[in-house]
Amino acid sequence: MKEADMSRQIIVGNWKMNGITRDSRELVQALLDKVDANGPEVVVCPPFTQLALLNQALAPSPIGLGAQDCHKNVSGAHTGDIAPPMLTELGVSHVILGHSERRQEHGELDETVREKAVAASKAGLTPIVCIGETEDQRESGDHFDTLGWQIKGSLPDGFNGIVAYEPIWAIGTGRAATTDEIAETMTFLRQELVRQFGEAGKNIKILYGGSVNDKNAASILSLADVAGALVGGASLKADAFLSIIAAASAA
Numbered sequence: 001m002k003e004a005d006m007s008r009q010i011i012v013g014n015w016k017m018n019g020i021t022r023d024s025r026e027l028v029q030a031l032l033d034k035v036d037a038n039g040p041e042v043v044v045c046p047p048f049t050q051l052a053l054l055n056q057a058l059a060p061s062p063i064g065l066g067a068q069d070c071h072k073n074v075s076g077a078h079t080g081d082i083a084p085p086m087l088t089e090l091g092v093s094h095v096i097l098g099h100s101e102r103r104q105e106h107g108e109l110d111e112t113v114r115e116k117a118v119a120a121s122k123a124g125l126t127p128i129v130c131i132g133e134t135e136d137q138r139e140s141g142d143h144f145d146t147l148g149w150q151i152k153g154s155l156p157d158g159f160n161g162i163v164a165y166e167p168i169w170a171i172g173t174g175r176a177a178t179t180d181e182i183a184e185t186m187t188f189l190r191q192e193l194v195r196q197f198g199e200a201g202k203n204i205k206i207l208y209g210g211s212v213n214d215k216n217a218a219s220i221l222s223l224a225d226v227a228g229a230l231v232g233g234a235s236l237k238a239d240a241f242l243s244i245i246a247a248a249s250a251a
């Protein structure tokens with residue numbers, strides 16, 4: 001166990017827009033057989049349509065249930081949206097907010113993400129707020145500025161959730177950030193969190209996401225300040241996801 005990380009790691013599987021009932025049942029069954037309460041915290045985030053099914057399937061297990069987004073309001077005229085209390089009613093404990101795919105495809109701004117994080121917390125959900133730079137921003141050396149602004153803009157006062165650092169260029173590309181890049185960025189993010197939240201900023205978990213797989217998980221998860229991973233593609237394959245969970249146990 002590395003010294004800096006006294007708390008339990010968390011491995012979050014973001015299924016994105018994947019998973020009809022047959023696939024979900026199969027994947028979850030494979031996880032139920034192998035995930036136990038002694039390892040890292042494990043959360044799976046299926047599409048909204050699978051939440052009720054997975055709430056039942058996961059209830060007797062240590063695997064938590066997460067959602068991929070929520071609205072900032074608790075009800076109202078918001079066609080197609082899902083309110084935080086609707087998620088808690090389905091046994092959801094975590095919600096991913098501000099994923100770059102939502103920022104890009106749905107025009108979500110830092111302010112929107114911040115309002116959603118407030119609403120999620122009020123409903124008893126743990127927000128997992130995603131931040132990350134584009135390839136251009138990293139190449140031009142603007143990545144720390146970008147991340148600093150995202151932290152300032154996306155995290156509300158008194159933030160009590162998790163931050164996921166996901167360089168956009170590493171998402172779904174098979175090209176994870178190097179351990180040096182991750183380590184340097186984690187140090188920067190920790191400083192920014194402490195600057196914004198004082199002592200409390202030391203206890204905000206930071207996950208890495210972006211092409212985490214069964215091969216690179218061990219080296220990434222053993223880095224200081226990496227409290228876990230937000231896993232996309234590899235969370236859809238039971239064997240790969242279980243290997244990542246095993247790597248977190250050993251980190």
Ligand SMILES: O=C[C@H](O)COP(=O)(O)O
Nearest residue numbers: 014171172210211232233
């Ligand atoms: O939410 C997960 C991230 O976008 C990472 O996705 P990926 O593991 O497929 O690169």
